[in-house]
Amino acid sequence: MAQMKFLCDAERCIECNGCVTACKNANETEWGIQRRRVVTLDDGKPSEVSISVACMHCDDAPCMAVCPTECFYKTDDGIVLHDKDICIGCGYCLYACPFGAPQFPQQGAFGERGKMDKCTFCAGGPAESPEEEYEKYGANRISEGKLPLCAEMCSTKALLAGDAETVSDIFRQRVVYRGHEDGAWSPVDKASHPDTSANLTTSSVTHQADSLAYDAARKG
């Protein structure tokens, strides 16, 4: 089966928050719940960079590992989902999550957390009927053969969603055709590379594609 992944191309993200809005609209999440967020580093400086983050559907998901109720499960597509009927709102998944994905409606007394809510990769969750599923988890676009709405609506196609291999192939291709070595995440000092065009023969492009592919695989 496929291994579903999100990938946000920071080079393309323009911090429009379209993904955030699309997600909110597709899933009609509760007041105060925003499954996707856009983080901007160095806002307003020349080095400004933005990236859209939500649940990354980890292979070795920390939320699953620490949940005292074992309400999490992984679908055949590698999507991490959870059962809100079993969730007790303890907050452990939030403590463990690297991406701040789990959120809790706080409407109970003394700030007691409600049932956890997070990105489902638009794959819904366990429920008796489609109506109940939508009510609890939001859209199940995967069952309709569609990708998550955040990625589908991304205006610059910075946010990619889909099978990990396809997504990383698209990204790798972009990096190669951008024609510079630090297009991905490799720490190359710009100043020391004033002009790399001389080296960009066809063979060197191929060679670079290979090394970048290696680089992407190595650095995640």
Add this chain to the structure above:
Amino acid sequence: MRAHFTTSRLLVVIMFLSLMVASLWLAPHAMAADPSAEIGQAVGTVDADTWRQVKDGDNSIDSRHDSNYNLINQSGETWRQIRNRWISPGGLIALGGMLAVLAIFYLLVGRNDLDHPRSGKLMLRWTALERAMHWTLATLFLILAITGINLLWGKFVFRNIFGDVFWANMIMATKLAHNYLGPLFSIMLILVLAKWLSLNLPKKHDFEWFRQGGGMIKGKHPDAGFANGGEKAWYWILASVGLVVIVSGLVMDFPIFGQTRDVMQWTNAFHGIASLILIAVSFGHIYIGTAGTEGALEGMKTGYVDETWAKQHHNLWYDEVKQAEAADPQSDPATAPDDALARQQRPN
């Protein structure tokens, strides 16, 4: 009409041709990117400083309305490892080990019986108020310990046995009981600690008591006042580790004061370690108070202990009570079980 048609066709041709020319000129720029130009516009180099920002959240803004999160929560994995790799198995070893040690001790040494026959004369040891406080605290402690253990290890047992629906209700009830009874336990523990502070101040003979192993091996009965060294140790464990448990518990119980994720992680780790220590030691307390010592449970059940028991386990207290009685022969502890008298009978 015909002239107009020709003109418009010509226009289309011109537009098409100009597009062709334009694309020829644009082609090198659009198709094969100019690397040096690209580098000039590219996202900044990812250096150590960038990763520090990703980790610490400095100079970063987040579009989530109330977010105080950094981009990547690095401490989450640390907490996960501490909880799942150390606290969870460590707690199992601590609790299981304690039970095993007590079982072996019971089998090898057996109950600490009274050396002499009961005198039939009773001494007031715990007033009704003290017993009520003790059993309230004990009940809350047991419920919190059982629910806490269920939160840590229950998922490995009950869901497989009873299925999803039972497990969902069980774990929800567990969380509610743990969260709502926790503050009550905190208040009770503080009250009990305050009430019994004066009885548990360490004395010189307590160290001697420990040196002699508390008389756990039969035949030895080191000096002990109203509270012996072991009871005082349990008191001070409750006053230290117990305080860690209730403070960390309250921090987690009321997540409305802006506690950060990192604070919650550390609090949770401390809460787990401290409460597992407390539960392990409580096994010892429960053993000594029930199966381990003849006549100990009577004191907390009825409030009175036999004079033989008092002489054997708390000789200094016994002596003091007897001296007080000699000084005031009117008082008879067996018929006047009130708090004022109880205070009078005590060394402090």
